[in-house]
Amino acid sequence: MKPGAGRSVVALAIVGAIGWIVASQLEFRADLSFIFPDEVSERTRFLTDRLSDRSAQGTFLIGIEGGGEEGRQRLSLEFARALGASGSFDRVANGAGVVTPDGFEYLFENRYLLGPGWNPDEEFSPSFIAESLRRGLALLATSPGQLLRRYLPADPTGRGRAILAALSPASRPASQGGVWVSRDGGRALIVARARTEKFDLDRQSALLDEVEQLFAQLPGADSHELLIAGPPGFAVATRDRIEGDVRILSGVSFLLILLLAWGGFRRPMLLILLGLPMGIGVLAGLAAVQAVFGFVHGITLAFGACLVGIAIDYPLHVLAHAARDGDTAQSARAIWPTLRLSAITTVAAFVPFMLADFPGLAQIGLFVAAGLVAAVLSGRFLFPLLCPAVTHLPLSDSVVERVRRLAAKLRFPLILLTFAALVVLALRWDAVWETDLLALSPIPRDMVALDRDLRSDLGAPDVRYLIAVRGESTEEVLVRQEKLRPLLRSLSAGERIASWRMAADLLPSVAEQRRRQAGLPANDDLRRRLADAVAGTAFRSDAFDPFLADVERMRAAPPVTFDSMAGSEAGDLIEPWLSPRPGGFTGVVMLSGLGDPGIVATAIGEAAITGAEFVDLKHETERLVQSFLDSSILWLLGSLLVVQIVLYSGLRRVAAVTRVMGPVLISVTATLGLLAALGIPISVFHILSLILVAGLGMDYGLFFSRHGDEGTVTFRATILCNLTTASVFFVMAFSSIPILHGIGLTVAAGSFLALVASAAFARFTE
């Protein structure tokens, strides 16, 4: 048995136990709230509302492809029925069915108070009533008439239809055989909303499984393809994709490290020992974030774990420096001052982020700082205990010597490269930065495209423009929306907008309802008009007594309010349109089909209706992402400053600090230039990766600035560290997750450049 083997088993068992405890305490989140600042402005709140909306979180957008037209329709019908019968979904729509939406009965009860406006002179005119009766009679000879017949006695003029029309979406999806289909007809469409209250990843995943199983059980399902988008589809696909990528990445990393441990050091067991400080670092990072924030964001884990991945350098340094006598404890002691300074500077680079007002940045900062501290400590004190001796080192002295001589020749090309990078950055400065929110989310690109397709087929494109109407009470918001209506009408008549939707279209203000009540005819009057219209038709004279009774009831009924609706099923229909805010309520007016948003914005501004404000959500999103980016650049500069101070307090000589920082700046600049030259928009994740690159560069620079007589040893150690890091991150660059791809590319290219630059400018190459 090798020395330290017994200890290794004990240490692994302890780390495993701690890992299990930490894992059991974790609470994960995986939404986009990651990038939202602590203090959200009133305008950006619409974004957070939309992202956290319960009904949006549980809404599945489903497409069925393949097979014949008739087969797809049949499958859509059977599938929608199966979804409805499963009990997990409270709203399933595919265009078929004769069922009115939940809450319709309540609206019907109050149909003259609610819904779109009506003119008392027309609504109850003898000619309108007579015309309605003619249509009603024709309807009775049809099958739809059989279905709707029960509404006729109470509603001969079809007011219920006007209410129903106000509830249906402005633009309907295309329909084939009574079933929703995509515009080209090649895809049947279903929308299903889950019944559950809680939408964590497990629930979404369970729902997704259920949807897939229900589909698979249908006859003929195997010759068709099921497409699922919408937030639950996203969440699960993202997790699966990340899991898949992580599995491949860790597999490849495993092989690389195995290759190093076996081929380089002739000890396969080292594979586990080399990874141990890294594992301890991840656990420490998780524990720290959970303790401080109460939850860990998925992106923090993915990103943080990658960053802490550089901790593999620590045990590698210890091993590689044990060249003379193979005693790792001795080498750990010898390099500790350098290792310590390197770790402290890297941690210092991430400390400023802990103070950022974006919880996402703060979490990553804390995760990396805590993780690296734990990793370097275990590299220094635990690793030599478990691996007391090393007998064989990779890379012969002659190879190292040749590489070293090559590095010296690269000084001029590196300086040239840096200038080229600066030129590229200066030329493309405006186009360099990523302002697309989706680029920051871990959602795979093809899922985003599928979602956009299904949404546009369903006639529900992403809403971009809206008018926010504020008020102290729901009543005030509704009154203000009604004041806005003439403007909306004229914008619509002038074809500046295609349509709009707002709360006041369904629930008028109390004042408006009272006005409507005053317009309802008195019982005797209406009875006379109705009798005139009925006379000479096939309708019995008393057929519409329920109509008379309903109108009389609504004349005296208390007006419907937001609060009185809230308890009923109809409350579900109005609640998304009126949101409580500190000090009042806000109602959104969704606008669609804007020709020139500028004209609409100006018109709304000029109308100067109190509390109403035009909002461009895309613009708000970009502003939010931009401020996130700005803030991370600011913190990047801050962290560079902190690093200089820490370095100076460790090295005590300006020349030494310059020797370490020079190559760091070269590699960071060159990497930025490379990204810009490749046309890759630079997001906050690239910035954070660059800080890591800077940390690695300092690590290399610090080791190179140690005493010259150990040059070969140090050089070998550093090359080993870099090859391991760069190849692992290089593999990551092939990930389909935008974030992982960004980190991988930046760190692989950056760390390699950092090594070359540090070596080229190191003292021993002179």
Add this chain to the structure above:
Amino acid sequence: MRNNPIAISGFLFFLITVFPSLASEQAPISPDRLSEIITGAPDHRAEFSEERRLVLLTEPVRLQGTLLFRAPGRFEKHTLSPQREDLVVDGEWVTVSLPDQNTEMRFNMTDDPLLHGLLFSLQSLLNGEPGRLAAIFTVEAWGDATAWTLRLKPSGRELAERVQVMRVTGETHWIRTIELWETTGDYLIMTIGSEVTE
């Protein structure tokens, strides 16, 4: 009470519910025997006329058109007057199109109790599966192979809320009349003319 259709149908309803055998004056048929008589119609086409006597109206609504049957389970009801309507039943699914109004709807027959009762019984009998009727009705039968009468009483709550009772008459595998009494007092009778086999 001069020629009031409601009163007449109400009286008929009273007769067949209280004195079912009086109304038919025929001997009972056992379920086994019934499935020997009603063995399923071949593919065919037939004229139909329909009368809806509604409490809302002083005179019945009369419809006319063509029925089309394709074994198994698919039939089409094409109404020609007073306005065109094409109704296609395939399995449980119903498609209704009104060409004049350019509308088309699709639904499951169980979505509406009334259509469910009507279409399900038509479908089961044309298919030669009178046994299926027991899924939603209590079935009683009288007569013989040349002239039989079925009395269908809803067994489920949802159907019973809308449909009081149905009566179907026929000879061998052909259906002659279908009557339906609603709980609201509305009444429907569909009469099917001689079939042309295809």
